[in-house]
Amino acid sequence: MRTNAQVTAEMTYASLTLSPLFSIDSHAFEVDKYMHKMFVEKQLPGLVQADNELVADIRQLDGDMKTLMKSNVDNLESEMSRLTQNIGKIATSSSAIHSSLGGKREKIRQLNGVHSLLTKLQFVFELPTNLHQCLETESYTQAVKSYCRTLHLLQHYKHLTVFTGIERECKAIMIQVAQKIRQKMCAAQASITEITESVGLLLALKEDPVALWKQYLDLSMKALRKVNAKTLEDIKALPLYSAPPVASPKSAQTPTPATPKRSTKKSAKTAATTASGAGSAEKEAKVKAVSLPPTDKVAYLNAYFLKQFEAFVVSFMNCFLTPTTSPGTPANTGSGSGGMAISASNEETAGSDQRPPAWVAKDTRVLANLTREQISEASTTVKEAASNMISKYLDTIRSFLDYPDDIFSIQPQVHVHVLQNLYLGTKSSSGLCQLIGFDTLATGLIQNWESQLIERALGKVKQGLMSRIVQQNAQLAQQNSKSATTTGDVSLSLVEPISNTASAPVFGWATVLKETTVWLLDSFKVDTVPFLEKCMSSDAQFLETTEGRALFLKNFQDEFKAFWDWILKEMQKRSSAIPPSPPSLLSESSESRTSSLVMSQLCFEFSTSVVEQLYKTLSKTLFRVGKRNRSGSFLVESYEEPPVLPQLQWDCKSVIQACQESGHTLLDGFIARTGNELSWLVMDVRSETDFMTLESPPTAFRHGGGGGVGGGGAGGSHSGSRPSHRNDSLASFGSNTMNSRFDHQQRNMLLSNIDKLFSDRVEIFIRCQDLNRTGIMFGIIKILLKAWAESVRMKTFGKGGFQQIQVDAEFAKVWLWRFATADERLMHSLLEEAQQTAYRRCIDAVPLDIHGVESIINSFER
């Protein structure tokens, strides 16, 4: 509503407001620009005038507004009072209508109640007929349902004869129904589903639960056995493993289950349920399961046998094993079974028809009212039965996993697939897991498979290693016996290998050892580790979880350690099983003797590098932390060696230690055995020769065999490098002459006793500390000389006998000094001891003089 003042004001400013920017009423009016324009365009009087105009306008507007307000308010008041009057009228008339209709409404409600009662009564009265009908049409479920619904009503109005009659009639019919159900249940071709349904119905009819569960169990087991047999029959034709994505055309041709009853429809259904059961499974697995019927044995078995079994177990548990609640709290019954029912229905495979229908559980408390004892009895029995069944199932699975001798020839993906199915089976059978720990059993089987796998893989390496060692020994022995026969010196074969160990001039012992270790490393790198890696890297869920993986690795770690233990034990066993050879067969036995030397060296080799290297390889491959690269990148050697993982370090150290230990043991065994064999040689010579009557050694002649240092081992092979040292060694002894050494016997005894008192105790059979040729040879020589000294004590000598000992001792000095560099004094003192003893045990001792002895020895060398 535009006032005149406004219009005039507009008119006033219209002259100077050409654009809407400067029109005071326009939306685009801008104060600043307007003011600016005013300041620019107008003189002071003009501005004052504009101001006055504005003030006058404002006043005008104010006055206008006030008048307008007044007139409007007056209008409003009169309108409102009219409205109030009208509303009052409406209220009165409406209450009048309400009161007039009230009576009729009440009547209608009453009539309604009567009607529903009548309907119910009608139902009750018609019940016998209905039940009859149901009986005839074999819809027992409907019958039981109706009966159960009315049961409480009938119970409530027992006092009315009409109802009693109906109840009696119904009961009679229901007994028939129950019989029919029982017949159906006991029928030979009844499936688990039917049996379960029947049992649910019978339970609703308040049959005796104890007898019922027994029968149920019995029948179900029978049925399951049948199913099992049938499934096993069916899966014979199925492959153990079919690659899911590519094999789809092939799988279409695979024979579908022979029974028409559960043909495609059913299989599709079960396949679908497989998918739903394995809801947590990977998507691809789901896709596969949905799109294809199970094409391999285990999946088929799972779908047709395990599912049913599981269904049985779940329903049995629901019906009989849920703890009974006190009758006062019916709500508990629902919730008590509810927890399980929900969990079961999630997993539930063949649909709700396998459990007693929901209405049964709700309305009639279908749960059998078993006492605690009865429940425990039932649960033990069913557990037993289920365990039997499951163990059969697991046996079947187990039979699919074969372990050929050549473990590397098996296809890991087949095994993994089988186990994967098993794993999925356990995932989808929570009832079985709950009842008899199916998952534990399955995990046990899986672990067993793992350890079998590892054990066999390692066992193969074990075999290889051992056969390699044996073979090499045989080769070496051949080599040795050849060289021995060519030189015609028996004792040579003994010395040769030892010297070869160090210098390796003819046949490379070092090379052999190296070959063996390289072979071992390679066989791990190329065969064992990749094989296990392959097993691990497949899409198996049971290995996917961290515990599964950790378990596998732990398994492997333990087995690997056991592998070393076995190897070391086996070596020691082999070494100790070597029969001590009679001295006459020295050359033939050299093979077995040296083998322990080889094995000892191998052990040391292991301890220095091989073990650590292997553990490093493992750290790099199997035990690598984080997601494994499926492409098998472990073959790509990284340049820097990764350190051994912390969890392997302890193992690694202890294995290295064990290797070292057994290396020592083997070496000591070798030394002791060789020493003993040589000792016996010496002792035999002593006992066969009668030193009482032995002639003096002829000074000018060649010194013959009988009295020679038989096992001296020096032979003639070293004559080329005959030491010029000899004279010194003799001279060092002959600080006094040979004769005078034995002359003052009493004084000598005293001196030697004093010597013994202050010298260190000589330990003959001790751990060889110097792991080289000198150390080993010195160990043997110690044993030999001590044995000689001991055996001299047992004899009585004549003149010639004693002189023979003298020559022997000198001879030994000449030939043995090169091996006794470790402790030459000990060698001399042992030889001296033997001579002294012989002197004391000689009846008429006439020692040879030093020149005599020397000439004998020289003559021999010539």
Next chain:
Amino acid sequence: MLLRPLLPLAHAAATCQVHLLTFDEEFFEISTTIFSHPHEIWDISASKEDPDLFFTCYREVIDGKKTQSKASLWRMKRGYQEQEEDGVGGGGHEGGMQHHQPRGELEHVLSLDIGDGSVKKVIWQDSTEVISVEDWRICIWDIDIKQGTAKLTGSIDTPDKGFKFASAVMNPHAQEVVAVYGRSIQGWNLSSLKPTFTIKDAQPALLFCVDYNPNRPFQIATGGDDCKVRIWDVRDITAGPIMTFQDHTHWVWSVAYNKFHDQLMLTSSSDCQVNLQSIVSISTGAQYKYDGEEASEEGERGADEDGEQADNVQDPPTDGLVQAFDQHEDSVYQVAWSSVDPWLFMSLSHDGRAVMNQVPSEEKFKILLNY
């Protein structure tokens, strides 16, 4: 009290002696009576019934040409009677101390007719029957001390012609002799002379000595040139030794069970050591061991008895080396327990030194308090 014979070694040319060592517990001193013996003695064994009688095995040099091994029974003729006799030891040469020591005479009673090879030892059965162990046979003799006669009643030849008999021992529980030869152990029934058991190639080395557990049937101990002592149960020979221990560094020449506590075993070796071993876990003492209540009761009683040890309850004895005695400076060839005092033993080494030792008192208490 007679110690078992000790292996004497003597200078072949010198006159040999038998020393009767008498140990007086009160004054803790040993006195010696010397008897001269015509030849070098290799073994000596005293009669259980008559302390004056003993057999010696010796070698006689004939014409300076060859040796003949012999075994003879001797009777000691002493100047005076000892109140307490403690031992018979064989000895070689002694220094110039002979004027301090009483001397006696040996009376030759009888000799056994030894065949080829040397006689190793003579075992007394009773006063009328002895067994001689020779290189190639074991003979049973009936002897009549009064008449001075010996009659051969039976002999066992070595089963393996390659190995001589090294030693033999009587089974104290039955009429059985157990001998070692080469690497094998074999037992014979004395009346039927049939083998009772054989452990062929019992160890990879030669066997030197054998002893039979005096309290526990079927248990024997052997030692040999692989430094190890092995204990066998002859009922189950395929199972291998029931215990093996190696605390010596050279050949084991002698093993001896303690007659009273068969958990104690002495071994002597040519590494100059005598070792006292405890083998309680397989001894008759084992059944008392760790017998919870009884043991603790005993422990308390023991603690009550000697108050100063109240806070020092004894642990039960355990397997292992109890003590190594290293007083010898040469190979120790014989070791023997006293037949009277359960804690006393003597060892004899090649240099003619005889050392008498006792079981350490700690071990003694352990055994006593845990019974």
